[in-house]
Amino acid sequence: xxxxGQDLGLLDTMTQKSxxxxxxxxxxxxxxxxxxxxxxxxxxxxxxxxxxxxxTAVLGKKYPDRLINVGIAEQNMIGVASGMSLAGKTAFxxxxxxxxxxxxxxxxxxxxxxxxxxxxxxxTHAGISVGPDGGSHQMLEDIALMRVLPNxxxxxxxxxxxxxxxxxLAAGTxxxxxxxxxxxxxxxLYGEQFALSSYExxxxxxxxxxxxxxxxxxxxxxxxxxxLTEDASQMSGGFxxxxxxxxxxGTDISLIACGIEVAYALEAATILEQHGVSxxxxxxxxxxxxxxxxxLGSIKKTxxxxxxxxxxxxxxLASAIAELLANNPGVCKxxxxxxxxxxxxxTSAEIDELFAEYRLNAKSISNMALSVL
Amino acid sequence: MLFNEEEVRKSATQLRKDIINMISKSGSGHPGGSLSAAxxxxxxxxxxxxxxxAANPQLPDRDRLILSKGHAxxxxxxxxxxxxxFQPEELGTLRQLGSRLQxxxxxxxLPGVEVSTGSLGQGLSIACGxxxxxxxxxxxxxxxxxxxxxxxxxxGEPCGVGFVGNAAGGDxxxxxxxxxxxxxAGVLGAAGGTTDVPKKSPLKSFSSNSRRVxxxxxxxECQEGQVWEAVMFAAHKRLKNxxxxxxxxxxxxxxxxxxxxxxxxxxxxxSAFGWQVQEIDGHDVNAIxxxxxxxxxxxxxxxxxxxxxxxxxxGVSFMQGECGWHGKAPSEEQRLAALAELDDGSLISQSLxxxxxx
Numbered sequence: 001x002x003x004x005g006q007d008l009g010l011l012d013t014m015t016q017k018s019x020x021x022x023x024x025x026x027x028x029x030x031x032x033x034x035x036x037x038x039x040x041x042x043x044x045x046x047x048x049x050x051x052x053x054x055x056t057a058v059l060g061k062k063y064p065d066r067l068i069n070v071g072i073a074e075q076n077m078i079g080v081a082s083g084m085s086l087a088g089k090t091a092f093x094x095x096x097x098x099x100x101x102x103x104x105x106x107x108x109x110x111x112x113x114x115x116x117x118x119x120x121x122x123x124t125h126a127g128i129s130v131g132p133d134g135g136s137h138q139m140l141e142d143i144a145l146m147r148v149l150p151n152x153x154x155x156x157x158x159x160x161x162x163x164x165x166x167x168x169l170a171a172g173t174x175x176x177x178x179x180x181x182x183x184x185x186x187x188x189l190y191g192e193q194f195a196l197s198s199y200e201x202x203x204x205x206x207x208x209x210x211x212x213x214x215x216x217x218x219x220x221x222x223x224x225x226x227x228l229t230e231d232a233s234q235m236s237g238g239f240x241x242x243x244x245x246x247x248x249x250g251t252d253i254s255l256i257a258c259g260i261e262v263a264y265a266l267e268a269a270t271i272l273e274q275h276g277v278s279x280x281x282x283x284x285x286x287x288x289x290x291x292x293x294x295x296l297g298s299i300k301k302t303x304x305x306x307x308x309x310x311x312x313x314x315x316x317l318a319s320a321i322a323e324l325l326a327n328n329p330g331v332c333k334x335x336x337x338x339x340x341x342x343x344x345x346x347t348s349a350e351i352d353e354l355f356a357e358y359r360l361n362a363k364s365i366s367n368m369a370l371s372v373l
Numbered sequence: 374m375l376f377n378e379e380e381v382r383k384s385a386t387q388l389r390k391d392i393i394n395m396i397s398k399s400g401s402g403h404p405g406g407s408l409s410a411a412x413x414x415x416x417x418x419x420x421x422x423x424x425x426x427a428a429n430p431q432l433p434d435r436d437r438l439i440l441s442k443g444h445a446x447x448x449x450x451x452x453x454x455x456x457x458x459f460q461p462e463e464l465g466t467l468r469q470l471g472s473r474l475q476x477x478x479x480x481x482x483l484p485g486v487e488v489s490t491g492s493l494g495q496g497l498s499i500a501c502g503x504x505x506x507x508x509x510x511x512x513x514x515x516x517x518x519x520x521x522x523x524x525x526x527x528x529g530e531p532c533g534v535g536f537v538g539n540a541a542g543g544d545x546x547x548x549x550x551x552x553x554x555x556x557x558a559g560v561l562g563a564a565g566g567t568t569d570v571p572k573k574s575p576l577k578s579f580s581s582n583s584r585r586v587x588x589x590x591x592x593x594e595c596q597e598g599q600v601w602e603a604v605m606f607a608a609h610k611r612l613k614n615x616x617x618x619x620x621x622x623x624x625x626x627x628x629x630x631x632x633x634x635x636x637x638x639x640x641x642x643x644s645a646f647g648w649q650v651q652e653i654d655g656h657d658v659n660a661i662x663x664x665x666x667x668x669x670x671x672x673x674x675x676x677x678x679x680x681x682x683x684x685x686x687x688g689v690s691f692m693q694g695e696c697g698w699h700g701k702a703p704s705e706e707q708r709l710a711a712l713a714e715l716d717d718g719s720l721i722s723q724s725l726x727x728x729x730x731x
Contacts, residue, residue, distance in 0.1 A: 046502075065509065070602070071605075071609075073606065080498055080606065082498070082502055083488075083586075087503050107498075110490075110491065110495065111489065111492070115481060115488050116481055
């Protein structure tokens with residue numbers, strides 16, 4: 001992995017965070033569903049009285065029969081989605097992440113995952129970046145909850161472009177998928193060019209062996225996947241299940257981030273550069289399956305790592321990397337640095353205040369990197 | 374296959390014997406709630422009610438059955454086996470390592486199980502989604518979006534594909550119980566009257582709600598809040614092709630439903646939410662048949678529920694009405710005693726009303 005940000009189609013402005021155009025990942029939701037329905041996907045969205053916030057209302061406005069609003073009844077939301085998937089629909093669920101995963105955990109476990117249904121768990125408002133609504137609404141355990149479920153795949157898009165890709169991938173891939181979306185406006189890291197490039201796009205995502213190496217997947221360019229599936233995966237460009245993207249190459253430390261933290265990690269790399277530290281930044285778009293090859297390769301090269309997520313330190317990305325390192329002893333020469341929320345609930349405040357208070361911002365990441373080194 | 378009261382009774386007895394044998398062999402399982410549902414399941418599968426194909430479990434135009442009370446898996450397995458989905462010998466593998474017959478139904482393992490269940494309270498929501506999607510023209514093959522279902526052609530169905538005859542109208546009902554002042558009245562023990570209307574061709578008679586979704590709930594299960602989310606939703610969406618059946622056996626693990634958290638009058642509760650409600654003796658196969666016919670054929674603009682009053686452990690004297698038999702396997706001695714009683718049949722023929730249990 002020697003690609004630079006520019007090679008990957010990153011927007012030129014991305015290294016200067018303040019100048020970057022911003023958009024919330026949730027804003028990709030409804031509009032991408034509209035695009036997929038227009039392409040012929042048999043998609044329905046089932047939401048629970050939050051269609052404006054999740055943006056599924058955009059789908060309902062264009063295709064009224066494709067949006068089911070069950071009211072404030074999240075358990076029923078998952079059940080109805082499950083039933084519709086049994087009739088052949090690709091069912092996307094909504095609500096906020098705290099309710100759309102935590103409140104309905106048993107429904108997701110025992111109905112969606114146990115029956116391996118074609119239900120996509122795509123709530124919005126994940127993480128502490130929900131802001132002023134406070135701890136009750138700041139979901140910090142969802143990656144952990146979804147990651148441990150058999151049959152579930154977990155995508156954590158870092159920006160609007162990758163959020164669109166995640167939704168397309170989810171639609172084009174049979175079985176349960178969790179896509180973590182946020183409320184906050186976050187820098188757009190990837191250009192449309194990257195999202196629409198044909199880079200590794202043609203593999204047959206219907207295949208169950210998604211965790212397998214990219215090499216295997218590339219054999220399928222003329223595969224006989226369902227046409228719609230192929231469309232969806234092509235449109236997902238450089239994003240795929242089990243694939244992390246190296247956004248900045250470096251030699252001294254690997255900053256391995258997901259979601260909103262990717263932008264902060266890029267900013268931290270700039271800070272670290274001023275300290276003479278060369279940081280590599282990796283966007284772990286797919287938490288499960290995990291791109292072990294890219295992540296291990298980077299850590300082998302740098303010998304040090306900091307994980308970055310707006311999620312509990314337990315169960316999420318940090319845990320996934322710790323598990324990977326435990327299975328590969330000797331790769332990491334330094335203690336695992338972890339940026340995340342340390343066993344406490346969130347609180348009401350503006351996002352910048354929260355990311356300072358909970359030590360999730362660029363300064364916190366660069367400080368952690370320096371302490372690890 | 375037309376409705377034949379005697380044959381359906383025999384089927385129900387067979388299911389009960391299967392249940393006893395299976396659970397005895399596995400050494401664990403839930404006999405009480407399986408036995409209480411045996412007559413309901415016998416009518417659904419062998420009483421010319423559900424359209425299904427054992428040879429083609431994924432037949433697009435089949436009716437769907439969801440066993441929301443998943444712990445009654447043995448009665449479902451017995452019905453599937455006797456309907457030809459698999460050899461009855463396989464029933465003996467219940468709960469064993471490598472078996473397709475899991476302790477609770479697993480749709481990933483056993484054809485004929487529409488969806489995995491076992492965590493109570495979820496089946497009705499799933500049934501709502503299915504009913505909604507099927508009504509809108511969904512089917513099992515992705516990418517097809519035309520309204521109306523597939524046709525029935527080209528599929529051999531060796532058994533069970535029948536078409537319900539003309540409605541046994543509410544007028545024929547006797548013994549209305551409960552306070553169902555809303556819409557359709559409840560029916561209790563509707564007398565006699567097997568339907569001998571010739572089978573219609575399913576090819577021509579599919580209406581928009583022709584694919585029906587049956588879901589079997591327990592009464593104890595109705596303590597789950599999600600059930601009532603779904604009850605509200607089904608009425609709101611006027612899901613005419615949704616037929617819920619409550620196996621109202623009045624017991625749960627820790628004791629009687631009324632003592633633990635009383636459901637009180639399920640009839641008025643469902644009625645208040647806008648459902649068509651019938652209330653029947655859940656061990657009277659004629660009553661079950663008539664109620665299902667009425668539910669499937671009435672013009673009511675909404676979901677339908679049949680509250681089937683049953684006895685937990687029905688058919689085995691020492692299990693009947695005993696919540697201790699919710700989840701316990703009979704010993705070999707008890708197994709033989711139970712089979713003898715089932716062969717004798719006197720307990721089975723005892724109606725609820727004569728026993729005064731209702």
